[in-house]
Amino acid sequence: MYNIRYGLNYLRHRLGANNRHGIHSPFVYKLIDTVIYDYHDQKVYREIKEIAQKKHSDRRVINTLPLKFYRLLYRFTVYFNPQTILLADTEDYITEFVIKQANPEVQSISLAAHGIRPADMILADALKQGPANYLTEIMSSVHDDTVIIFTNIHRNVSAKKSWEQLKLNQQVRVTIDLYFIGLVFFKPGMSKEDFRVRY
Template identity: 80%
Template structure:
């Protein structure tokens, strides 16, 4: 039932989601066009696959996420150029590898908020960090250009509900739902909007 429900949620997402042509926000359109829909090959993708083949029995999935998520994470890091990155959960070697490949000079990759005042990018697993409550916890470390990337937002009813509740927070200006992950932006001055994007 778990897999069936997850599959049905995916089909529903595909039906409701837009591609870049259904997006009217210039910021979101550029992000989709430049980053999300950039399907050009990269050498680092081959390296990620090699690591996955050594550590995971299912070569197309790493820690419940499709391999393409790690490709996308690389592109996000190249595009957004975060200097301080917070890993909300235990460090994952592949995630750290992707981050370092995208920006060898990244100043901090940490799994703890202690001593961190300003964070450019946060990665959190919705199965381990309930999105709405984690947002409240991390808000003091957020600045205008921060982005939170939640993985597994559709894994079960609890993660879906918490993701929907997070979108109601008035400090959240834009969310982008890619099904496997959800992106949260705080840029002031932007219209408060929530996007479902086909990926």
């Protein structure tokens, strides 16, 4: 699943990225300290792994993503407690399983309905939805506290280029690059910053 170039780029990312001690934004520091770097084991992690073992030949990877992404997605959903989530890929049953385990009351919004209701969290694959263009498409569903999670932002040149273009959008206040995913925040009043975080 992981080619050599992708692996080498990941090593370069780790060398140039910060941990929580290199972050001066209180919002981002807290997110890293209490969510991203929370390594406590939870029952749902074992359930996710069992699903992966049944459905995927490479037990470390689901749909090109490492298993740790789904553990992290569970923690993000608990932390942000979204009431509505826009899923760009409605066939990703593992993502839906993780979200429902974290918040059984959450309501998923189809892509067709995104212009009608705001979304607290939006998930999209940068390989399928270029981040810059997709952001323009779904801005009507974004509010001040929306978080967008793009997966595979460094998977190929096109996805990476689109991620870089997204960061130039003036409505985007903060981005966090964890290499295999990128987070986007719109909170007014925050300094416009882009973080690369070691994970």
